[in-house]
Amino acid sequence: MDTGKFKKLNKYHVIFLVHCSLSGIALFSLPYYLRHVGYNMWMVLLIYGVLSSLLLKVILQLSKQFPNDTFYVIMEKVVGKYVSKLLHVFILSYAIVQVSNIGKSYVRIVQSVTLPDFTITFPALTLFLVMISIVNGGIKSIARFCILSFFLTVWMGYYSNWAFSDANVHHLYPRLHEYHMIDWLNGLFEGSQIMLGFVLIVFFYPYIIDQKKAFKHAAIGIWSGIGIMILICIASIVYFSIWQIEHLLYPLLNLFQAVELSNVERIETMGISLYAFLVLSKASLYLWVAKKGLDALFSKHKNRTRHLFIVNGISVLLVLGPIPLIYQTFLYEKWVIYWGYAVILLPLFLLIINHWKKRKKGNDGKEASAS
């Protein structure tokens, strides 16, 4: 664990932490999640960008009021010891489920595409062991890993060139009237798992050196993420028919399959391997949040490495344990999204309570001075 200065995240760390907290493994399935609105899917991403920027602005208002406290401490200060414990458990569980969700999704892709003759046990364990190593170095270690992940994976965007060379640009023409409000809501709901991660800034805000510019840097992270997602969506729109978008679970793999190089075949296998970096950076961030949650619950916010092993162990069990498929489907495809919404709304809720408390305190102070 990095025991250097408490304020340790520079602007690049913030940008890439927020960037990597977004899409992660969901990039593989992004067009599938947004299939409800067909070729209009790129507009959904713009809506996400605007919504998350607005929410970020409001969420950071809370963090600015407690510049040296993590979100767990803020909860204790705002809603008191007992209610905050409940909220800690709520967030801790959410973070653990997210870690398993990301890990499970990735090993499933690896198993079905790269290692079809193997069980997921070994890849899953390997993934989670690497995660421990990253998180053990603290938030700065995760931030550095995010930067590394970005530069190791972003060049894969060049391969979208093949899809564009065979593009039908007419697909980009908006067909808004073909979709109803319910389709847009379904698309917004199912695709929102790619945007839930930006809220994690409230957990690492106290470690940011230049907190005054945190919004600007986080917004850059959000919009760079949105930019990459829009690129993938546009490549899919021009390359696939509506039927393909509705039925392909991992359209990004099919986009990679379009690539024809003289010296490399099946570039998607390399893509899957490289995307392990994105998966690890996002999952590590959630694992760090879960570990901090356990620290808050059981060691009064003091750093305990064993907590990292515990949350990691629970995540592994969720991935490899005998959970019936029907519960897994509900947990990973529905509940985790509602849970994410609640976690995003929590800072807003705390901001209102804090504002109300301050106001009450102010009124009480005035009454006391008047009497």
Added chain:
Amino acid sequence: MKNLTALFISLLFLLSVSGCNVQDFEQPSIENYGMVGVMGFDVAEDGYMNVTVTLPQPEMDAETKVQKYTTTVKSPHRAIMEASTKSEKLLSTAQLRVILFSEEFAKEVGVWEVLENLYRDPRVGTNSFIAVVKGSTEELLSGEYKDKPNINRYLNQLLKPTTITAFSPFTTIHHFIRHVTSQVSDALAPYIEKTGDSIQITKVALFKGSKMVSTIEREEAKIIESIKRNRKTSDISYEIQEDGRGSGEEAVLVLNFIRSKRDVKTNGDPVNPEIHVYLYIAGSVVDYTGDYNLDVEGERHILEDKLSKEIEAKLSDSIQQFQELGIDPLALGDYFRMKDRGEWSKEYWNDIFSRAEITVHVEPRITSTGTIY
């Protein structure tokens, strides 16, 4: 010390979990795999299909260049499973390059079910080519092509788009499925047949949905490809009736196309649909057996006009054939759809297309006559 304990616990956990993985068969190494290169589908009785697969022959002293297995099954992957029981290799679809359908299969059964199942398999590359075969695919794959590489490489190279054969380059699994499921277009595929010691691409198969309905000539398909997108097309050959020549004495003109540009205008009216297709092509003369002096600008323009009329006539005939068949391999629906706000579906478009008044205007330009006039 704490770190050592953590490491020990992790290792213990790892070892205990590995016990869950039951290894009741030997994991094959790469040498044990037989990589299927070509799959051919023929009609069999009672809803079955005859599937022929070929894979490279690993034995240097074997008499044939490829191993070939034919099975009668109901799905493509069953064929791989059945053939594996006959082979010393574990057959895999990871290197599948070419999928062939007999004409009978493509017309009567349709190719959708097979392609959908192959598309589902992540091991099968979506760049695998598909083609329709005259006669049976088993016969074609059993043929002897003495001066050619093994059939897997031969077919793969043959169907790969080149400047000469690029009349219908988009016949991979991905492209076929894209067109079959598209709401505005229909699919094409190369039509091949055995001619002596070779396999030749003789025509282009037209599909309505997933079933083959007819064929068109290669030269027509080249122009269709030019209309589908702005692109460099392959060499094109036309026979032109020149003044002073009798019937059957047409001059041959072969053009090496440099570029083509198309423009499509529609009125967007589903009741009285009108579509106007403009095609601008530029190319250099490779072969010319006529009497016009290409050195003289005026005579070159006359030749261009005659070529224009020739292409327009053939293209109009093709479009009329497409309208009668109720298919749109030109993907003109993309343009119409931009102006139409109706509830869109393939049936909706095919209905409009078959009633549409379509005009064609082709402007060829000879930009070069090579190194001589």
